[in-house]
Amino acid sequence: MSQLDELYREVILDHYRNPRKRGSLKGPHVHAEGNNPSCGDEFALDVAVEDGLIIDAAMQGQGCSISQASGSMMMDAIVGKSIDEARDLTHKFKVMMTIVDGDSPVDPERPGAVLGDLEALQGVRRFPVRIKCADLAWTTLSEALDRATDGDR
Ligand code: ZN
Secondary structure, X not given: OOHHXXXXXHHHHHHHHOOOOEOOOOOOOEEEEEEXXXXXXXXXXXXXXXXXXXXXXXXXXXXXXXXXXXXXXXXXHHOOOEHHHHHHHHHHHHHHOOOOXXXXXXXXXXXXXOOHHHHHHHHHHHOHHXXXXXXXXXXXXXXXXXXXXXXXX
């Protein structure tokens, strides 16, 4: 295992063991749920949106380390961002994971510069069945953001 792989493994385990923003929101929020039957992962989240900005978020769920760590990293990454920025981040993540086509957003010379901790998940690409585990939180987020902006359309 390379040094970078080892570092990435540590980052994933840290998020899995100490998930950020686990729980639920008390104030007004949208809720979305998803699951990944191939692995048994479940993920749900609350997102509070005000004036197009994600002011808070909370996650619930259970499953493998990849699915839950991905959700925890996502929580860290989206709070304080606008809905557009969160959608852009979702797209970049899905490109990195080869879920959607595009030019890789990740700079191999500067690990973590573009996607932060999320880049720790790129090793999962080598295990196609686990890509769905990493993607679960993001697909669920997309649903929540669609719901949050329903009134605007
Ligand atoms: Zn899984």
